[in-house]
Amino acid sequence: MSDSLKAAFPADVSQWVLFNLAKEEFGVPAAQVQEIVRYPEVTHVPGMPQFVKGVVNLRGKIVPILDLKERFEIAGEPPALGSRRIIVSLMGKDSVGLIVDAVLEVVRLEPQSISPVPAGLPQIDSEYLGGVGKFRDRLIVLLNLEKLLTAMEKKILGDLKG
Incomplete structure (x- = not known):
């Protein structure tokens, strides 16, 4: 694993949760996944970036909801x-x-x-990506969740929680 990949993902990251956005396959480290839930009713919050759809209350905890298709500008059905x-x-x-x-x-x-993100990967800004994984005969785009939000966006979302 290259130094840039080691920086994006610790050596102990081996389990990945795979998901679809449009027809593309992506993965996030399973260690960073707390739970997977059905799409709930989302409360819109005015003044948020377009990719922030709002917040939900999960067992008394306010959780901001991000639309990855919007963030990555992915069109699709x-x-x-x-x-x-x-x-x-x-x-x-x-x-x-x-x-x-x-x-x-x-x-x-x-x-x-x-492996590192190759040039010419779909229109997604490579700063959000940590690499590309090969699984069976598929290529999986691996997200670096720590890079998904800017410092300002993290502050805005943190303010939502109070």
């Missing part, structure tokens, strides 16, 4: 009715919900199967 999920993940010490079209599976990726 709406997901099948009932397949859309929220992956509640840790970003630092805070929880955020990530809207995904469908959760696929949890897989183990060996460090040697993860």
